Amino acid sequence: MSQLTKYVKDQIWIYDYPIRFASMDLFARMTIIKLDDEALMIHSPCEISDLLKDEIDAIGDVKYIVAPGSYHHLFVTSFQLKYPNAETFLCPGLERKRPDIKFDWILGNQPDHRWSNVLDQVVVQGTKYIWEVAFFHRPSKTLILVDLLENIGDNYKHPTDRLLRFWWKVVFKMWDNPKAAPEYQMGWGRKDIVKNGLNKILSWNAQRVILAHGELIESNVTNILRSAWRKVLGT
Numbered sequence: 144m145s146q147l148t149k150y151v152k153d154q155i156w157i158y159d160y161p162i163r164f165a166s167m168d169l170f171a172r173m174t175i176i177k178l179d180d181e182a183l184m185i186h187s188p189c190e191i192s193d194l195l196k197d198e199i200d201a202i203g204d205v206k207y208i209v210a211p212g213s214y215h216h217l218f219v220t221s222f223q224l225k226y227p228n229a230e231t232f233l234c235p236g237l238e239r240k241r242p243d244i245k246f247d248w249i250l251g252n253q254p255d256h257r258w259s260n261v262l263d264q265v266v267v268q269g270t271k272y273i274w275e276v277a278f279f280h281r282p283s284k285t286l287i288l289v290d291l292l293e294n295i296g297d298n299y300k301h302p303t304d305r306l307l308r309f310w311w312k313v314v315f316k317m318w319d320n321p322k323a324a325p326e327y328q329m330g331w332g333r334k335d336i337v338k339n340g341l342n343k344i345l346s347w348n349a350q351r352v353i354l355a356h357g358e359l360i361e362s363n364v365t366n367i368l369r370s371a372w373r374k375v376l377g378t
């Protein structure tokens with residue numbers, strides 16, 4: 144049985160995987176993007192099995208491994224071991240948080256020339272506890288985030304543990320109410336700087352969102368983003 148889910152025909156695949164974080168069992172999502180030259184970008188990697196590797200190898204060549212956020216670095220080395228010639232790109236700050244991870248590049252506000260004809264990107268920084276690099280897949284108008292938007296509620300297909308339900312429902316009021324991850328909400332920090340990044344994302348006019356935790360969003364994207372980020376945008 145196929146493990147990867149085709150999301151955009153011949154261009155984007157996704158894969159949900161369980162993780163344990165802050166004493167909670169939850170799911171995260173890896174995204175695989177095929178670039179013009181058949182190279183694959185692995186975005187927010189999972190722990191890779193031989194079975195999954197076979198499936199990935201059937202769709203293209205893994206050339207780029209991307210850790211796009213402060214908390215999405217756990218399985219970079221798992222992919223590096225399977226693909227020693229791939230280049231690794233880190234979200235700014237991870238080079239200090241995870242000095243043990245070997246990397247080639249730090250992601251910036253300009254997309255790398257090897258993917259700039261397909262993807263745009265922006266670093267969302269200025270927040271206190273968590274940064275990430277947002278990507279936009281132009282051909283399919285897909286915004287690719289990790290933690291800037293989480294969408295978990297009654298219709299979520301994966302089981303959610305009691306602790307997560309408590310935090311999402313009672314503390315952060317984000318059950319069936321997409322918001323940025325708690326680490327954002329606990330410290331938006333320099334909102335003027337954060338706002339620059341968020342406005343760049345909004346300027347892309349995405350039609351759908353791949354996010355790391357929760358159901359994908361495929362309609363009403365701009366309104367959902369504006370609502371989720373209203374404490375920064377001031378709208």
Ligand SMILES: [Fe+2]
Nearest residue numbers: 214289290355
């Ligand atoms: Fe996350």
